Every structure is written in structure tokens, then in C-alpha cells.
Amino acid sequence: MTDNRSRNGHRNGVAPGWHSPHNHYLLFADRVYKTYPDGAVRALNGVSLGVHAGEYVAITGPSGCGKSTLLNMLGVLDRPDAGEIYFRGEALTTRCDLDHFRARQIGFVFQSFFLIPTLTARENVQVPMFEGPRRTARQRAQKADELLALVGMSQRAHHRPMKLSVGERQRVAIARALANDPVLLLADEPTGNLDSENADKVLDLFTKLQKDRHLALIVVTHSDEVAERADRVIKMRDGRVVADSGAEIIPTPDPAATS
Amino acid sequence: MYFVSFILKNLARRPIRTVLTVLGLAVAVGSMIALLAVSYNVERSVEAAFDSRRVDLVVMQKGKPMGWDSEFSEYFVRETAKMPEVERVSEGIVGNANIERDGVLVDLGILLVQGWKPDNFGYEDLEILEGRRLQAGDRRKVMIGRTLANNLKELAKIGPIGHRVGDTLTFVGDPKNPYEIVGIFKSPVIFEDGGAIVPFEDGQALHSKRGKVTGFSVRVRKSAPDSHAEVETVKRKIEALRDPDDPYVVVVADTPDKYVQSVSQLELIRAVSWLVSAIALAVSVISLLNTMTMSVLERTQEIGILRAVGWPRGRVVRMILGEAACLAAAAALVGTVIAFIGMQTLTQMPKVNGFIEPDLSPWVVARGFALTVLVGVVGGAYPAYRAARLLPTEAIRHD
Numbered sequence: 200m201t202d203n204r205s206r207n208g209h210r211n212g213v214a215p216g217w218h219s220p221h222n223h224y225l226l227f228a229d230r231v232y233k234t235y236p237d238g239a240v241r242a243l244n245g246v247s248l249g250v251h252a253g254e255y256v257a258i259t260g261p262s263g264c265g266k267s268t269l270l271n272m273l274g275v276l277d278r279p280d281a282g283e284i285y286f287r288g289e290a291l292t293t294r295c296d297l298d299h300f301r302a303r304q305i306g307f308v309f310q311s312f313f314l315i316p317t318l319t320a321r322e323n324v325q326v327p328m329f330e331g332p333r334r335t336a337r338q339r340a341q342k343a344d345e346l347l348a349l350v351g352m353s354q355r356a357h358h359r360p361m362k363l364s365v366g367e368r369q370r371v372a373i374a375r376a377l378a379n380d381p382v383l384l385l386a387d388e389p390t391g392n393l394d395s396e397n398a399d400k401v402l403d404l405f406t407k408l409q410k411d412r413h414l415a416l417i418v419v420t421h422s423d424e425v426a427e428r429a430d431r432v433i434k435m436r437d438g439r440v441v442a443d444s445g446a447e448i449i450p451t452p453d454p455a456a457t458s
Numbered sequence: 459m460y461f462v463s464f465i466l467k468n469l470a471r472r473p474i475r476t477v478l479t480v481l482g483l484a485v486a487v488g489s490m491i492a493l494l495a496v497s498y499n500v501e502r503s504v505e506a507a508f509d510s511r512r513v514d515l516v517v518m519q520k521g522k523p524m525g526w527d528s529e530f531s532e533y534f535v536r537e538t539a540k541m542p543e544v545e546r547v548s549e550g551i552v553g554n555a556n557i558e559r560d561g562v563l564v565d566l567g568i569l570l571v572q573g574w575k576p577d578n579f580g581y582e583d584l585e586i587l588e589g590r591r592l593q594a595g596d597r598r599k600v601m602i603g604r605t606l607a608n609n610l611k612e613l614a615k616i617g618p619i620g621h622r623v624g625d626t627l628t629f630v631g632d633p634k635n636p637y638e639i640v641g642i643f644k645s646p647v648i649f650e651d652g653g654a655i656v657p658f659e660d661g662q663a664l665h666s667k668r669g670k671v672t673g674f675s676v677r678v679r680k681s682a683p684d685s686h687a688e689v690e691t692v693k694r695k696i697e698a699l700r701d702p703d704d705p706y707v708v709v710v711a712d713t714p715d716k717y718v719q720s721v722s723q724l725e726l727i728r729a730v731s732w733l734v735s736a737i738a739l740a741v742s743v744i745s746l747l748n749t750m751t752m753s754v755l756e757r758t759q760e761i762g763i764l765r766a767v768g769w770p771r772g773r774v775v776r777m778i779l780g781e782a783a784c785l786a787a788a789a790a791l792v793g794t795v796i797a798f799i800g801m802q803t804l805t806q807m808p809k810v811n812g813f814i815e816p817d818l819s820p821w822v823v824a825r826g827f828a829l830t831v832l833v834g835v836v837g838g839a840y841p842a843y844r845a846a847r848l849l850p851t852e853a854i855r856h857d
């Protein structure tokens with residue numbers, strides 16, 4: 200008999216029972232575990248959470264609590280040791296085209312911007328477009344111009360990252376994250392390297408994008424100001440979700456029982 | 459922005475390293491192209507000469523792959539000429555000789571002096587630039603190739619030495635019999651351009667091979683221009699000949715292309731060319747491997763970001779291989795220029811200019827380019843593999 204169980208043991212990648220609400224979420228993490236090879240401590244210890252389309256979620260917690268690891272799992276940059284990530288009800292960890300999925304559905308913003316130094320702002324924004332919907336070079340440039348205008352960087356389009364202020368770099372990075380019109384934006388400490396004025400600009404931009412584009416936004420942050428702007432704040436400690444200001448709190452199962 | 463533009467911008471990131479890598483590769487590639495060209499030109503010129511002289515078979519002593527050391531009795535020439543299928547034969551005596559000036563050896567490197575009869579096929583495609591060709595009854599006369607004439611002209615600036623028509627040359631070992639230069643010629647065979655031709659009997663005396671020949675060429679009467687049957691028959695008959703005075707001497711009759719492949723000097727040139735080319739290629743691969751590995755290591759975070767934004771491993775591989783291939787292509791271009799300049803320079807050197815033709819044929823350049831692109835792919839393969847294996851999360855965390 201053919202058994203289409205996913206790695207968490209759920210038939211056809213669909214979670215059974217009480218946490219079937221994954222179908223209602225844009226993104227749903229179902230009892231995700233992760234231990235790094237060099238770490239004795241579990242970075243994620245059975246985290247479950249769901250994020251709706253257009254929702255602005257902040258994940259907070261002390262350093263080493265597993266925020267960034269969770270973000271990597273949600274962005275399918277890494278695979279969980281156990282558990283499953285669902286996107287619109289579809290299990291992701293069994294998919295073999297995760298690059299393709301990331302290119303089209305997810306945008307990433309990092310604390311250190313990670314712009315390519317040899318490319319201008321306009322060219323940096325085009326980098327993800329090589330893998331997005333098919334576009335000609337002219338269409339890619341046009342799209343980059345639109346996005347740079349959206350983040351208020353049109354005047355600096357032909358400057359390389361070294362010639363931009365840190366705030367400007369982050370805005371270019373946000374434009375890059377929007378290159379393929381994703382439905383989900385993941386940001387890891389996006390204001391961590393910015394002064395308060397630039398941080399405000401970036402946060403305003405996030406709010407604008409969330410509202411105008413109905414983007415789901417998940418931001419990992421230490422900053423209370425960032426968290427205050429979110430629709431929902433999730434607090435983590437020791438690889439678990441310990442508080443969720445959202446209405447739906449999905450209980451973390453007993454790890455001993457799961458293992 | 460095009461993907462190719464992205465690749466080129468990556469190379470422009472460290473311009474000095476890129477230029478140095480290209481130059482390093484170009485020197486290796488240039489020497490490879492130059493050597494391949496030397497080998498190719500030598501073979502081509504010999505083959506072309508046999509072709510234009512309509513030679514069907516080249517007869518040499520068996521087991522004497524050097525060519526020059528072949529030596530057998532004129533009996534074989536006479537018997538071959540009698541064969542009904544044979545149209546004409548043309549024998550020659552070939553050897554290395556030296557020129558002296560006031561009893562002192564003039565170092566010209568290898569100087570090939572051939573002894574030809576007046577009806578030698580070779581005269582048919584010699585172009586007389588000055589003076590006249592050798593004629594029946596000439597003795598102690600010499601025709602010199604244009605390259606030798608130029609070399610002698612240069613030497614004449616230091617001290618008196620014959621280099622013009624009417625001047626004399628003295629060969630080492632025969633100081634009492636100077637040879638009068640009667641003509642300067644241009645030959646399709648580069649060795650001949652750098653050498654001299656004397657009357658057949660003088661050649662035998664000069665090379666101490668009286669009654670002997672080094673080899674001979676045969677024109678076969680054929681029923682059709684591309685008929686091989688008659689050639690095969692004559693070949694068998696010649697190889698079956700035995701000199702009654704020296705029955706142990708055996709000759710081998712080869713078609714010109716087979717002869718060119720079997721001459722050990724040409725084989726040696728070919729082998730050395732490929733050996734040095736292989737070393738140059740290996741050095742190029744290692745150099746490129748080093749550059750690209752460093753480049754990938756430096757860009758670990760960046761590659762992680764590319765993977766994060768959705769670039770699949772295949773595109774990362776294409777990017778790294780593209781960079782390596784661009785470096786290799788640039789090296790091939792510069793290397794071709796280096797090869798051309800190198801060959802031009804070599805042809806100015808008297809000791810080797812009689813053996814080197816400065817032409818770079820498109821075939822040799824294309825082969826050089828193909829090998830260089832192969833270097834690019836091989837040299838970029840491991841760094842590309844490493845880059846593709848990077849996990850986005852680990853690469854982003856890399857410091």
C-alpha cells in the first residue's frame with residue numbers, strides 16, 4: 200500500500216485532529232522542532248503557530264530563544280527536524296522546489312541588509328527576479344524602478360550600497376524583498392542597525408506595505424517599538440512560544456509525548 | 459540587468475585579481491596555442507609541399523624514424539623508376555651542415571642542406587627570389603632559402619660572410635671548396651626556407667654518403683586522381699626490393715600523410731607541444747581553481763542571500779561556472795595575442811626561425827579556445843559545487 204505520509208507522519212501532508220486549522224492560515228507551523236548539530240539545546244521545541252494573510256506579527260524574546268531559527272523555518276530556508284510548515288494548507292517540507300517557492304511567495308529582509316556591493320540599488324532589486332515570474336531585462340528594470348519609487352529610493356537607484364546610508368540600504372533591501380510580489384515578508388531584526396529616525400521610516404514602510412499590499416509580515420525583533428506596531432506579538436523563550444497576543448493560541452504539545 | 463551582466467560585475471569586484479588571473483591564464487594558454495601552432499604549421503607545410511609536388515609515396519629506410527639518418531643505395535631509386543606504374547621518382551640527400559667563417563664555426567643552429575638532382579620535384583614549387591636555380595652540370599653551387607639568407611645577412615653585419623647571390627659559403631669539413639650562392643628561394647616547406655640546396659653529388663660528398671640517398675619521392679601513374687590501388691601496388695613492390703649488395707637494408711614506402719605522422723622529429727614536436735600544453739592546462743586549472751575558490755569563500759554570505767531569495771543551486775552553479783568561463787575566454791583572447799607576439803619574436807631568432815612559421819591558423823586558435831573554455835569549466839567546477847552546497851542559513855551566518 201502506498202503511504203503518502205509527510206515527515207511528521209500526517210497522511211498526504213494534512214495535519215489531522217485538533218490543529219487542522221492550518222487550512223485557514225496563510226502559514227502554519229505545526230509542532231516544529233529543531234536542534235543544531237553543534238548545539239546541545241533545542242533551538243525550537245515544538246513550536247506551533249499560524250499567521251493569517253495580511254497579518255503583522257512580531258516575534259520577540261531574549262537572544263537564543265529560537266526567534267531567528269523559527270523565522271528560517273517559516274521561510275523554508277531550513278528544514279525542521281520534526282514538525283511541518285504549511286503554506287495555504289500545503290505541507291512545505293516535503294516539497295522539492297522550495298527555491299521556487301521562496302522566490303515567488305516570500306520576501307526576506309535582514310538586519311545587515313546583505314546587498315550586493317558591486318550592483319546599484321536598481322540592480323540589487325532585480326536579483327530575485329531572475330527566478331520569479333518570467334520577465335525581460337527591460338521589465339525587470341521597470342519593476343525595480345517601481346519598487347524603488349515605492350520605498351522612496353528613486354533618486355538613489357543608480358548608487359551602489361557603499362554610497363547609501365544604512366537607512367537607504369534597508370529600504371533597498373525591502374524593495375528587493377518585494378521583487379516578485381510575495382504574499383509573505385519575513386524580517387529578521389530589520390531595524391537592528393538603524394537609528395530611530397530610519398527605524399521609524401522602515402516601520403512606516405512595513406505598515407504601508409501590509410495595508411496596501413495585504414502582505415503578511417513576520418518580524419523578529421528585540422525592539423518594543425517594532426512589537427508595538429504589530430497586530431500580534433508572539434513571545435518566545437527556550438525554543439517555545441510562551442505568549443501570543445493573538446486571539447488563537449495554539450498550545451505547544453508535550454515534547455516528551457511527541458518524541 | 460542580464461544574468462551575464464551580473465556575472466561580469468562579479469568579476470569586476472576585484473579587478474586586480476581578475477586581471478592577474480587572466481594574465482596568468484593567458485601566458486599558459488598563449489604558450490599552449492603557440493606550441494600547437496608550431497606543431498600544426500610544421501606538419502601542414504610538409505604535407506602541403508608533398509601535395510603540391512604531387513608525391514604519392516615517400517620512401518625512407520625502415521627503422522630510421524629520424525628521416526635524416528635514413529640511408530640506402532641508389533639501387534632502390536633506379537629499380538623503382540623502372541616500374542611501369544611509376545611516373546617519376548625524385549631522390550634527395552639530406553643532412554645537417556655547418557658554415558664556417560675564417561675557419562671558425564658560425565652557429566646557425568640546425569642548418570639542413572639537401573642535395574637535389576636538377577629534375578627534383580621540389581623545384582616545381584620553389585620560387586626564385588634572386589639569381590637562378592641549380593642546373594645540370596652545376597658543382598659547388600648552392601641555393602639558399604630566404605630565412606637562411608636573412609640570417610646570414612644579419613651575421614654579415616658582424617663580419618664578412620656570404621649572403622648574396624655571387625658570394626660564397628664554406629661548409630665545415632670542406633674548407634677548400636667554397637660554394638657559390640647562385641640563388642635565393644622561397645619554399646612552401648619552412649625547413650627548406652631555413653636551409654640550403656646543393657647539387658645532388660655535392661650533397662652526397664658533403665654528408666659523406668657517396669652512392670647513397672636519404673630518401674626519394676614517387677609519383678605513381680594512376681587510373682584516376684584519387685585511385686589508391688596503383689599506389690598500394692607500387693608501395694608493395696618498393697618495400698619488397700632488396701639491394702643485392704646490402705640485402706639487409708629494407709625501405710618503407712608511405713603516403714605523405716602517413717610519413718608526416720611517422721617522422722620522429724614531427725612526432726617529437728607534436729608530443730612536446732601536447733606535453734607542454736597539458737602542463738599549461740593543469741597550471742591554468744589550478745590557478746582558476748584557486749581564484750574561484752577564494753571568490754566563493756569571500757562571497758559565502760552573498761551566495762546565502764541569493765539562495766534565500768530563491769536562486770536554485772543550478773543558477774548558483776551557472777553563475778560560478780559563468781565567471782570561470784568568462785575568465786577563461788578573456789585569457790584565451792589575451793593568450794592568442796601573446797602566442798602571436800611570441801611566434802613573431804621567435805621567428806626573429808636565427809637559431810629557430812628556420813623551423814617556425816608565425817601563422818596562427820583559425821583551427822589552432824579554435825582548438826586553443828576550446829581547451830581554455832574546458833579549463834574554465836574544470837577550474838570552476840569545484841568552487842561551483844561548493845557554492846551550490848551552501849545552505850542559505852549557514853551561509854548567511856558565515857562571517
